[in-house]
Amino acid sequence: MNARLKLSDSLNLIKSFKTSGTITPSSKVLIKTLLAPIDFTSARCLIELGPGTGCVTRSILKRMHPDCILICFEVNGDFIDQLEALQDPRLRVVNACASSIRSILDDLDVEEVDHIVSSLPLALIDNEVVKKILESVRSNLRAGGCFLQFQYSLSNYAELKPIFKSVKLDFTFRNMPPAFVYECTK
Ligand SMILES: C[S@@+](CC[C@H](N)C(=O)[O-])C[C@H]1O[C@@H](n2cnc3c(N)ncnc32)[C@H](O)[C@@H]1O
Numbered sequence: 001m002n003a004r005l006k007l008s009d010s011l012n013l014i015k016s017f018k019t020s021g022t023i024t025p026s027s028k029v030l031i032k033t034l035l036a037p038i039d040f041t042s043a044r045c046l047i048e049l050g051p052g053t054g055c056v057t058r059s060i061l062k063r064m065h066p067d068c069i070l071i072c073f074e075v076n077g078d079f080i081d082q083l084e085a086l087q088d089p090r091l092r093v094v095n096a097c098a099s100s101i102r103s104i105l106d107d108l109d110v111e112e113v114d115h116i117v118s119s120l121p122l123a124l125i126d127n128e129v130v131k132k133i134l135e136s137v138r139s140n141l142r143a144g145g146c147f148l149q150f151q152y153s154l155s156n157y158a159e160l161k162p163i164f165k166s167v168k169l170d171f172t173f174r175n176m177p178p179a180f181v182y183e184c185t186k
Contacts, residue, residue: 009053016076019124023053026119029174030150032059035180037146038115040064041110045110045142048072049098049118049133054083056119061088071108073098076108101140104180112142114178118149122156130156138163138186 009025026034034056036044039065051057051072060070065109071085071092083093094104098120105111116137123129137147146166149156157180160167164184 001103004033006039009055012078012082014018019076019121022121024176025053026150026179027172027175029172030179031056033170033172034148034150035059035063035115037148037183038058038117039064040068044068045113046070047101047113047116049116049137050074050082050120051078051093052119054079054086056117057083057086057091060117061091063091064090066090067112068166070132071103071104071110072115073104080146089181097129097133099129099136101136105140112140113145114142114144115148118147122149122150122151123153134159134163141186145186147186149182149183149184150179151182152179154180 014020043065044067046060046064046068048057048060051074057070057072064070069092071094073094073096074083075097076078077095080093080095092108096104120133141147146180160182164186166185168183169180170183172178
């Protein structure tokens with residue numbers, strides 16, 4: 001990501017701090033750690049929750065198979081145009097809450113997804129909504145699929161443990177702020 005794009009992304013994230021929970025886009029190292037468990041050669045349907053200004057989205061699209069689709073859920077309407085401007089035919093951008101995965105998949109005629117990548121600021125989202133989001137994630141992932149989420153604290157770790165078959169934890173200092181990465185397998 002060039003410096004100008006990073007500055008404009010940071011300004012947009014600061015403007016919406018209450019729902020974005022950050023002031024700067026994720027670092028290359030964090031994105032690499034987050035996406036490492038995905039086998040991009042076999043994945044044909046991916047979901048991204050909370051794409052914001054699109055730094056993770058661009059990395060996913062770069063690695064994605066030509067026949068794979070990526071469905072992005074973003075509540076902040078200001079980011080939608082920026083995501084659509086990526087103009088990738090494999091990308092579906094939805095201005096909706098991450099808890100509405102099932103109804104959007106029904107609209108797109110998709111039964112289940114291979115992996116779900118999330119930058120949602122879980123610690124800032126109402127507990128009941130987080131519960132709905134995590135249930136929606138679990139029930140729409142294929143067996144063996146991964147839910148990949150980063151967080152700046154371990155505040156939702158205990159909630160993830162009982163929902164998934166396994167939850168592995170990674171950590172990187174090379175992000176502002178440093179971040180934990182959860183790799184949850186269904
Ligand atoms: C930390 S920003 C992530 C930006 C970018 N993906 C990154 O890693 O730098 C979190 C994003 O989640 C979005 N968001 C917050 N709550 C959401 C929800 N319930 N459903 C979908 N998106 C949500 C915010 O609008 C914001 O764009």
